[in-house]
Every structure is written in C-alpha cells, then in structure tokens.
Amino acid sequence: MPQIEEAQPKYLQIAHYIRDQILRGDLRPGDEVPSERQLAADWNVSRPTAARSLQALAHQGLVEKRQGSGTYVRNLEVNRRARELYGRARQTGKIYTPGEYAVITSAGWLDAPDHVAEALNLAKGGQAVHRRRVTNNENGPITLSTSWFPPDVGQRAPRLLDPERIREGTLMYVEKATGRQGSYAEDRMCARLVTEEEATDLELESGSAVLIVHHVVYDLQDRPLEFAEATYPPGRWIFEKGYPIT
Structure with a gap:
C-alpha cells in the first residue's frame, strides 16, 4: 500500500x-x-x-x-526561480533584490501561441495579455521571460498593459487586482539552442545552450492564472530535488 x-x-x-x-x-x-x-x-x-x-x-x-x-x-551568480521571487515579494513587497531590475520590452494584447493557449485553457488563436522582460543585474542580462495572462485577468488588471515595471511583481499585482489567489504552480524544463532574438537580449553567442522553463500558476479553483516562459543563459542552471532512497 x-x-x-x-x-x-x-x-x-x-x-x-x-x-x-x-x-x-x-x-x-x-x-x-x-x-x-x-x-x-x-x-x-x-x-x-x-x-x-x-x-x-x-x-x-x-x-x-x-x-x-x-x-x-559565497559570492554567487544565481537565477532566482519563481518560488524565490514570490517569497521575496510576499515578504518585502519587492520582487527583485538590490542591484536587480527588469526592462519591459513589450506589453499588451497578442494572439496567444498554441502552447500558451493550451496552458491558459484558451481557444486556439485566442488573445491574451503578455509582458516580456529582460532581468538584469550589475553584470548585465540574467533572464529573459514572457508572462501571459487570460483575457479576464487582462481586463481587470490594466497595469499589465503598461510597460512600466510592477515592483511587487505581476502575480501579487494580479492577485490584488482580480481577487484571485495563486495556490500552486507547475514547472516544466528543457534545454535547447538559443534563438537569435534571445541571443541578442541575453548577450549570448549564437549556438549557446539555454534552459527553458514553462511555469503555470493556478488559483484556488485550479484555474490557470499566469503562464510564463523563461530563458536562462548557460552556466546558471540549478536543478534541485531531494527525495528518499528506498
């Protein structure tokens, strides 16, 4: 049993x-x-x-x-995963540590790609709100990510359409704006070669390997609240899972 x-x-x-x-x-x-x-x-x-x-x-x-x-x-260069960002935002009201900041490169309504529509339970070809950002520290770009939100969230959280930074993080803002509470998240990871656009944003050489994380946040009713796709540069990947050996 x-x-x-x-x-x-x-x-x-x-x-x-x-x-x-x-x-x-x-x-x-x-x-x-x-x-x-x-x-x-x-x-x-x-x-x-x-x-x-x-x-x-x-x-x-x-x-x-x-x-x-x-x-x-130790003097570390780490990429913070979503759970660390959420934890910091809930404790301090700011999602980034001193020296880190995000540049929003685009925001607004777009036709959702098929994998985004599937993750958000949208009809194929339906629209969603996106926010694309490059996160930087004093050494330059460290992460490229795009968050996607269902239409009802976009309508009730208008700051998502504004390219200005949301200092408390998009999830905390969305929770306050919509009343929908994030409950749990799922991550899927894979590695592939960087695209030309990603290479430009992350200042990488063509042909570099990158880690891709697909991150879905669900609310208390198990409805998808946010889908995010993050690209991490080489040398800054962390996989960690503890489990008993029986």
Whole structure:
C-alpha cells in the first residue's frame, strides 16, 4: 500500500530554510549566516545537527566557512526561480533584490501561441495579455521571460498593459487586482539552442545552450492564472530535488 513519506531530517529543514533566504536575496554575498550555537538554540536541535545543516549548505556551494570567523554566503551568480521571487515579494513587497531590475520590452494584447493557449485553457488563436522582460543585474542580462495572462485577468488588471515595471511583481499585482489567489504552480524544463532574438537580449553567442522553463500558476479553483516562459543563459542552471532512497 502507498505510504506517507516521513518529514525531512531536521538538518535538511534548517539548510533549506537558509538556502531559501539566500536565493531570495535576504542573505546576500558576504553576509554571515547563523552559527552552530545560534541554529541549535533557534531550532531546538543539537549542535551536531546544526553543524550538519551548515555542511549541507557548503556542499551545495552556497556558503563557505572561514577559520576562526564564521560561515558566510559565497559570492554567487544565481537565477532566482519563481518560488524565490514570490517569497521575496510576499515578504518585502519587492520582487527583485538590490542591484536587480527588469526592462519591459513589450506589453499588451497578442494572439496567444498554441502552447500558451493550451496552458491558459484558451481557444486556439485566442488573445491574451503578455509582458516580456529582460532581468538584469550589475553584470548585465540574467533572464529573459514572457508572462501571459487570460483575457479576464487582462481586463481587470490594466497595469499589465503598461510597460512600466510592477515592483511587487505581476502575480501579487494580479492577485490584488482580480481577487484571485495563486495556490500552486507547475514547472516544466528543457534545454535547447538559443534563438537569435534571445541571443541578442541575453548577450549570448549564437549556438549557446539555454534552459527553458514553462511555469503555470493556478488559483484556488485550479484555474490557470499566469503562464510564463523563461530563458536562462548557460552556466546558471540549478536543478534541485531531494527525495528518499528506498
């Protein structure tokens, strides 16, 4: 018979909590993370368990231990996935960390491509609202993405049609404008060669490999609220999934 999986080990729960803070940008490169003693007290665990959580973060390349000083966030170049962006937006009201910003290259109504229409449960050839953006940091472009929204969302959330940035992020704005709450999301990933347009926007060489993520957000009634297609440049891909081995 199917069995319910047990909760993750405590050291992994601690490591994942700190990892999420790093990926959201709450802990930035050079910041000190809590010590073993502090983690043991905050989480009510033993010192060895706290130490193991820091070791797990080090193995993931997120932190480094400095002898006689402490453990610090490494100088990382990471692309934040949707869940980290949502988490940051809900906590701070801003979707990007200091130094990151998006340039909206186009916004408005378009005929939805077939894969977008299918994801949003639209009739083939139907229209949807799109927002295309290039996200940058001090080193240049880091992600190219296009969000698509069903017609009823576009009609009730007019800022989606404006090329000005929505600092709290499109999903939080859409939730406020429509009253529809995001409930869960699904991601599908694949890799392919960059298109010429993508190469221009991301400042990549022709023939570079890119990661493509199709991201669908559903509301509390299981209706699609947003479809996003994101293109990530090479060398900045992160796949992570923890699971028990039985």
